[in-house]
Amino acid sequence: MRALIAGNWKMHGLLADVATLAAPLREPAESLACDLLVCPPATLIAAVAAALAGSKVAVGAQDCHAKHTGPHTGEVSAAMLKDAGAAWVILGHSERRADYAESDAIVRDKAEAAIACGLTPIVCVGETGTQKAAGRAEEVVGGQLLGSLPDDFAGIVAYEPIWAIGTGHIPTEADVIAMHAFIRAELVRRFGLAGHGFRILYGGSVKPANAAALLNLPEVGGALVGGASLKPEDFLAVARAVAG
Numbered sequence: 001m002r003a004l005i006a007g008n009w010k011m012h013g014l015l016a017d018v019a020t021l022a023a024p025l026r027e028p029a030e031s032l033a034c035d036l037l038v039c040p041p042a043t044l045i046a047a048v049a050a051a052l053a054g055s056k057v058a059v060g061a062q063d064c065h066a067k068h069t070g071p072h073t074g075e076v077s078a079a080m081l082k083d084a085g086a087a088w089v090i091l092g093h094s095e096r097r098a099d100y101a102e103s104d105a106i107v108r109d110k111a112e113a114a115i116a117c118g119l120t121p122i123v124c125v126g127e128t129g130t131q132k133a134a135g136r137a138e139e140v141v142g143g144q145l146l147g148s149l150p151d152d153f154a155g156i157v158a159y160e161p162i163w164a165i166g167t168g169h170i171p172t173e174a175d176v177i178a179m180h181a182f183i184r185a186e187l188v189r190r191f192g193l194a195g196h197g198f199r200i201l202y203g204g205s206v207k208p209a210n211a212a213a214l215l216n217l218p219e220v221g222g223a224l225v226g227g228a229s230l231k232p233e234d235f236l237a238v239a240r241a242v243a244g
């Protein structure tokens with residue numbers, strides 16, 4: 001299974017930035033040993049999809065609503081994102097869980113909507129620093145997996161320790177190995193053989209300097225990259241750290 005390097009632009013980028021953030025990925029993506037995905041803000045999906053049309057770089061969104069249409073002012077449905085050119089969608093990112101009170105049940109409903117529309121969901125899980133210090137990381141992540149993944153799940157899990165996001169701090173290699181093994185075991189326990197096939201990404205302060213060490217650990221099927229995805233040369237350096 002090829003690794004996936006996914007860039008989460010968060011709330012960054014205007015139309016004028018598409019030429020500098022997305023277009024430079026086209027050529028290098030041809031010769032990478034991994035798959036490449038960028039998830040711009042919803043307003044840029046159509047423009048980024050146009051800029052990357054015919055390339056090996058996929059386009060995704062950062063969230064979707066659980067309903068397909070309806071009276072939900074300000075929301076964007078999975079069908080709308082697909083219509084705009086997205087094939088993937090990040091769901092349950094810790095910033096959404098924390099800032100918009102997204103529960104596991106909401107994330108699961110969104111994942112169901114995404115799958116029904118043909119989008120591949122990337123469901124994020126991860127513990128806070130306090131939970132980790134209390135020795136509760138596996139319990140928290142296990143609960144999030146159970147609650148956030150629908151029974152018909154087909155997609156990707158991103159393990160993002162919240163304390164590692166945007167901080168420059170990363171877990172030890174031993175902790176990454178242990179958590180990814182735990183997530184894999186949970187996926188297999190619930191989904192059987194299919195559970196072996198879902199890629200598990202690591203996310204949280206992935207940079208060119210630490211990418212090779214993180215990305216080539218067992219059960220690490222790629223990375224969800226925030227800050228470094230806003231510099232194409234750094235994003236590509238992370239992708240090149242995937243062993244061919």
Ligand code: PGA
Binds near residue numbers: 166203224226
């Ligand atoms: P970061 O963000 O790479 O800037 O830590 C990761 C994420 O939030 O997905």
